Amino acid sequence: MADESFDFTMPSLGADMDEGKLVEWLVKPGDVVAKGDIVAVVDTAKAAIEVESFRGGVVERLLVEPGTTVAVGTPLATLSARGAPAELRPSAPEIVPEPEIVPEPAAAPRRPVVEPAPAPQRPVPAAGPLIRKLAAGLDVDLRAVRGSGHRGAITRADVKMAADARSARPSYRISPYARRLADELGVDLAAVHGTGRDGAIRSDDVRAAASVPPVPTAQPVKTTAPDTAAQKAAAMRQVTARLMARSKREIPHYYLSTTVDVTDALAWLRGRNRELPVPERILPAALFLRATTLAALRVPALNGYWVDDHFVDGEGVKLGVAVSLRGGGLVTPAIANAHELGLAELMTALRDLATRARSGRLRGSEMTGGTITVTNLGDLGVDAVYGVIFPPQVALVGVGKVVSRPWAVDGLLGVRTVTTLTLSADHRATDGNTGARFLDAIDQALHQPDMLWEGSR
Amino acid sequence: MTPEEARTTVREALRQVAPDAEVDGLPPDTSLRDTLELDSLDFEALIVQLSERSGRRIDEDDYPQLTTVGSCVDYLVSRGG
Numbered sequence: 001m002a003d004e005s006f007d008f009t010m011p012s013l014g015a016d017m018d019e020g021k022l023v024e025w026l027v028k029p030g031d032v033v034a035k036g037d038i039v040a041v042v043d044t045a046k047a048a049i050e051v052e053s054f055r056g057g058v059v060e061r062l063l064v065e066p067g068t069t070v071a072v073g074t075p076l077a078t079l080s081a082r083g084a085p086a087e088l089r090p091s092a093p094e095i096v097p098e099p100e101i102v103p104e105p106a107a108a109p110r111r112p113v114v115e116p117a118p119a120p121q122r123p124v125p126a127a128g129p130l131i132r133k134l135a136a137g138l139d140v141d142l143r144a145v146r147g148s149g150h151r152g153a154i155t156r157a158d159v160k161m162a163a164d165a166r167s168a169r170p171s172y173r174i175s176p177y178a179r180r181l182a183d184e185l186g187v188d189l190a191a192v193h194g195t196g197r198d199g200a201i202r203s204d205d206v207r208a209a210a211s212v213p214p215v216p217t218a219q220p221v222k223t224t225a226p227d228t229a230a231q232k233a234a235a236m237r238q239v240t241a242r243l244m245a246r247s248k249r250e251i252p253h254y255y256l257s258t259t260v261d262v263t264d265a266l267a268w269l270r271g272r273n274r275e276l277p278v279p280e281r282i283l284p285a286a287l288f289l290r291a292t293t294l295a296a297l298r299v300p301a302l303n304g305y306w307v308d309d310h311f312v313d314g315e316g317v318k319l320g321v322a323v324s325l326r327g328g329g330l331v332t333p334a335i336a337n338a339h340e341l342g343l344a345e346l347m348t349a350l351r352d353l354a355t356r357a358r359s360g361r362l363r364g365s366e367m368t369g370g371t372i373t374v375t376n377l378g379d380l381g382v383d384a385v386y387g388v389i390f391p392p393q394v395a396l397v398g399v400g401k402v403v404s405r406p407w408a409v410d411g412l413l414g415v416r417t418v419t420t421l422t423l424s425a426d427h428r429a430t431d432g433n434t435g436a437r438f439l440d441a442i443d444q445a446l447h448q449p450d451m452l453w454e455g456s457r
Numbered sequence: 458m459t460p461e462e463a464r465t466t467v468r469e470a471l472r473q474v475a476p477d478a479e480v481d482g483l484p485p486d487t488s489l490r491d492t493l494e495l496d497s498l499d500f501e502a503l504i505v506q507l508s509e510r511s512g513r514r515i516d517e518d519d520y521p522q523l524t525t526v527g528s529c530v531d532y533l534v535s536r537g538g
Contacts, residue, residue, distance in 0.1 A: 278504060278509075284497070350498070351498060
């Protein structure tokens with residue numbers, strides 16, 4: 001563990017993401033981060049996302065400059081477990097433990113580098129002649145390269161990465177404000193003469209540089225990331241298009257619908273709301289989320305993922321919520337441990353999620369791992385919505401408009417408040433029979449308001 | 458609350474709820490849902506704003522009266538604190 005370091009990589013923030021633009025670093029070298037701390041802001045085609053560290057450590061180096069667009073999996077920073085306070089170190093059982101160093105057969109398949117093995121004590125890095133030649137050509141010092149290959153061996157990718165990182169990341173001393181200013185003014189930091197302490201770049205230096213024509217750089221930063229509102233909208237459209245096309249190509253959907261009498265549930269909710277302060281009022285939308293959560297617990301075959309030709313149980317409900325963004329577009333962040341939340345807590349979570357989705361402050365952990373999603377288009381006045389499943393999930397629940405309809409109850413015709421619930425489900429994972437039980441479970445939950453209120457901790 | 462005060466209150470509440478919308482000079486018949494594209498969460502946030510600013514608790518039973526910019530103003534004038 002003495003020399004253990006690990007990479008913080010561009011995370012995949014949903015099945016629909018293959019690259020992201022680093023917008024801002026919220027840490028700098030030397031900072032101690034705990035698991036779950038927000039370390040960076042990443043712009044995807046859909047939204048700006050706050051990204052958390054997946055484990056604790058000390059930031060050693062930032063490898064990517066803000067404004068750079070990189071592919072998912074690209075190392076963004078190197079962190080070291082060394083020097084992290086003991087309580088910040090990952091507890092061993094939490095992370096896939098690195099097996100004891102046992103000689104492996106040479107033909108053993110390379111295991112995925114979930115966590116790089118501690119680098120062996122080696123003054124001379126393990127690198128073949130081809131790698132050494134490549135390194136020499138790129139002027140990379142192999143002693144400074146951390147191998148990601150078998151037993152810490154340095155690979156071609158490691159060398160290239162080191163060369164790229166060096167050229168992409170000249171070490172500017174600059175304040176976050178000056179950096180943002182430079183970004184806004186389109187100032188290339190390489191052309192700025194720093195007048196601060198130790199040549200640090202100050203905002204005045206950036207402004208001064210902005211008035212002189214920029215010097216073209218040898219390594220232009222890749223700029224596929226959208227910037228104008230129109231480009232952003234187009235990019236989001238494309239991402240949604242790709243994901244939905246994939247869903248319809250791969251997932252054999254089946255659809256069920258049922259109209260549910262929610263008169264009593266909504267009357268009960270109204271009674272509750274009379275007792276609550278206005279800002280804590282609970283919307284019918286939360287009622288449907290809660291009922292869906294309870295149904296997912298009762299019919300777990302629809303709560304999880306379809307991966308590698310089989311169903312994987314979601315183990316707890318991480319409830320995806322389709323949130324339409326003002327100005328167009330759709331994001332589906334998820335509420336973790338929804339099964340532990342009572343109705344009031346679920347409402348708070350929904351309000352929080354929607355607010356942050358619209359102000360572009362969602363977290364990375366909210367963008368992945370949803371086990372089932374609810375889309376509520378009732379607000380827009382449609383009776384029912386037959387949605388498209390978000391891969392790799394296997395079900396999507398649609399909530400339609402809440403309306404008054406003539407309705408027969410106990411042989412008498414009356415006016416009741418009803419809504420149409422739909423289920424889109426993956427026929428690979430379940431049959432219609434299971435889907436029917438699921439919709440029935442939602443219906444039953446909506447008729448037992450007291451059950452809806454309590455969280456099932 | 459005078460009509461002028463009510464108009465100002467509604468405008469400021471809307472500015473909070475829909476920061477991207479142009480809320481100045483909206484005609485009274487502007488629909489909150491169709492034109493300003495407020496969904497139920499936005500609408501609830503608007504109610505919270507109007508309640509706080511007018512000092513009067515707005516109950517769900519009154520929601521049907523609050524569908525346009527003008528009807529919100531009328532509501533505050535007739536009922537608001």
